[in-house]
Amino acid sequence: MLKHNTLAILISVALASTPALATSQVADSVAPEVASGTSSKTSVSAKDYMVAAANPLAAKAGYEVLKAGGSAADALVAVQVMLGLVEPQSSGLGGGAFLVYYDAKTKQVTTFDGRETAPLAATPALFQNADGSTMKFYDAVVGGRSVGTPGTVKLLESVHKRYGKQSWESLLKPAISQAQQGFIVSPRLAGSIAADAERLSRYPDTKAYFFNEDGSPLSAGQRLKNQKYADTLTTLAGNGADAFYNGKIAQDIVSRVRSAADNPGVLSTRDFAAYQVKERPATCAPYHQYDVCGMGPPSSGALTVGQILGISSHFDLKSLGKDNPQSWQVIGDASRLAFADRGRYMADSDYVPMPQGLLDPSYLAERAKLITLGTALSKEQVTAGEPAWGSTQKVALADDESIELPSTSHFVIADKEGNIVSMTTTIENGFGSRLMSNGFLLNNELTDFSFASHKNGYPIANRLEPGKRPRSSMSPSIVMKDDAPYMAIGSPGGSRIIGYVANTLIAHFDWDMTIQDAINLPHLVNRFGTYDLEKGTSAEQFKTPLETMGYKVNVRDLNSGIHAILLKDNKLTGAADPRREGEVYGD
Structure with a gap:
């Protein structure tokens, strides 16, 4: 078995600055999860199979499945249910996935959409006050109002039924056993709990799980058991x-959501019964001799990454x-232009018509002409473009600044x-809605919608x-080269x-960096005009x-x-x- 060579345990747990309340729903500048320091990591090579995940226990669970002859679909089940236990602040049974x-x-490359859905009883005014103004962001996040219908469990089962080899039951056993035995709280989890102590203390089940009897937050190195999670997986x-x-699990989630103190939601058992995973064609964008394939709407990921690469090309x-600032000017302004299109056009295409020419090479060539080396685009120059709508009926849409938290x-x-x-x-947010049910946290995914439904008289996609x-x-x-897979990549x-994804691809393809060095490269990210530079690098x-x-x-x-x-x-x-606690295992 090969694994990452972690030369230094996490150097520090630096708490991220998290404002108590956002005054309105604007570009996401907060960091609700903590910075867990860096560790020195080197890449791992293997011949037959491999898994890389954000926690060593999760990566090891997937590795053991592969070692026993399981498929990638088998391993993903084992990885996800273990992540839901040991990295509960980031994902789990109460959330969604792509x-x-x-x-x-x-x-062939295909995609599966296990994204949460808005309750059937929800209205565009869900996050609006009586006078029509929008709620303060964290007033909307914490509690039942923000909880959408979870999709992760159905995604796991759907993909396993189609591609799995090992029994479903066997894939859940390692996480069941780990939940019963307990796991060691990692520095990242401990720091995240401490940074969010007030919100995590609002609901009894959540407080009882993440805090000691004396009211202090759990510390790194403590053993944490979760019998309720084990019972759910069983x-x-x-x-x-x-x-x-x-069944009872859905009923309990609905009860928690609807009875949440101060901020109840409208989720119902009807929403659970109606939930479906959707298989969608991959959205692919050319870059040099490669095709970068990813998730289309309702994700903006593949389209926006594709636009950044297409403009930068x-x-x-x-x-x-x-090391040339002009490189980062190109990448930064390409990103700003792509995010302008994202804000106006990109949403759930099952509900909103979208232009078909967002990745058209001629359109991206015109967008690239806006960039002049040496001078940043002005705010007035960064507006949504006019891509071709094709056979889709064109609609007038307003720009959107809804938050999506890291x-x-x-x-x-x-x-x-x-x-x-x-x-x-x-x-979604670190610890989601802060509501727990059956041993896992519930999402706050509905706050990824725009709180306002219209702007300047036009609907928001x-x-x-x-x-x-x-x-x-x-x-x-998944990056393809000559019709064969070349790379699998992604990030929180x-x-x-x-x-993060676009820059890593550029570093590897344009600057000939190894994949590990490309990931290690200090971050420079520009979405809405302000250039974020990674501190201490x-x-x-x-x-x-x-x-x-x-x-x-x-x-x-x-x-990242x-x-x-x-x-x-x-x-x-x-x-x-190296910025998180992940590991790679393979043979």
């Missing part, structure tokens, strides 16, 4: 996802190099048969509607996910040059969690982000 899957038999092991969506980033988890898996998994999974799936930035990706991080050297070009610059923690597997030269090379 999966990009390469099927070695058909040689029920699912024997009865499948139906026990989650059509009109500049010689290879010659400019990673929590979430990403893992990648490759099995011996050549099947590939790239999955991003979430409960990402407005809340009954049954609709909120827009996401999750960007699980709210809407910065898009920049060499990215800070670009502060003055970027300010000279006209950017507002903010130096801050940027807590990129995991990737490279398929090259008849071997697998896996890499985990």
